Amino acid sequence: MRMFFVVAALKGSLAMSTVRRxxxxxxxxxxGPSMRDRFARITSALPEFDFVFPTAPHESSGGFAWWLVKPGERSFTATEFIGLExxxxxxxxxxKQTRFEAVWGHSQGAILLAAVLARAQRYRGNFGLSPPVFAHSRLVKYILNGAAWPAPFEDDLRDLTEVNERTLHCYGTADDINPPDQAARLAALFDGTTYVxxxxxxxxxxxDAILAYRNFLVGGRGAVDR
Structure with missing residues (x-):
């Protein structure tokens, strides 16, 4: 039931604030700080948005992670995301501090978005709430960059019947960290826009990438495949 409240919280509403976050x-x-540095050109090119960069709670690989996995596992082979809660x-x-117009995840952050979007549909059936907020919000957009398949949520993804077209899936064909075919599979599953x-x-x-982000964030679907 706890996952539901995250799903509900991420719904967001621009009506609550004039700041586009x-x-x-x-x-x-x-x-968070390293990601802010990575996004310097993007934030400069999209000045109408206020970007918020939290830091994940688990120490990992000289930095931080949203979850841990057992030795020898990857997020797309793991049976459990340890510490996800x-x-x-x-x-x-x-x-609780603000409402967001969009959520943008890179790598493990993008895998997190895929997992929670998939899980949202199951909560709709279990709780009888209408609408099932996160995966079907009419306000929030989601960018998944360099994502991979979230293996512990295989059942949720397999049973997904209601897609989220408000997703942009960005990935590189030479990605040697997360298999690009998995990012493409997620894009097809959610019927999202892609930027390859x-x-x-x-x-x-x-x-080109910044134009694709702007087209998606401001104008909806329409990012360029290449």
Whole structure:
């Protein structure tokens, strides 16, 4: 039941504030400040948005992570995301302070978004609430950069019947950290917009990428496949 409240909190509403805020979730081994540095060109190119960069609660790989896995596992092979609830609580606290127009995840942060979006549909059936907020919000948009398949949520993804078209899936064909075919699979599952580049596991910030982000955030679907 706890997951539901994160889902509900991330719904967001611009009617509550004139500030257009975006919550950014870094990857494993990163932090809020390091992600802010990575986003310098993006934040400069999108001055109408206020970007918020929290740091995940678990120490990992010289930085921080949203969850841990057992030795030898990856997020797309793991049976459990250890400590995920701590991260969900952190996001709940962020949501109490403000409302977000969009949530942007990179790598592990993007996997987190895929997992919670998939889980949201199951909560709709269990709790009888209408609408099932996170996966079906008419206000919040989601950018998944360099995502992989969240293996512990396989059942939720398999049973997904209601897609979320308000997603942008950005990934590189040369990504050697998270398999690009898994990012493509998630994009197809959610029927989301895609932005495919020829690079690796990073958040592109060139002119074409920034145009794609702007088209998606301001104009909805319409980011360019290439």
């Amino acid at each position: 975006i919550l950014v979730l870094h990857g494993k081994g990163g932090s 701590d991260s969900l609580n952190l996001i709940r606290r962020e949501q 580049h020829s690079g690796g596991h990073y958040v592109p910030d060139d002119a």
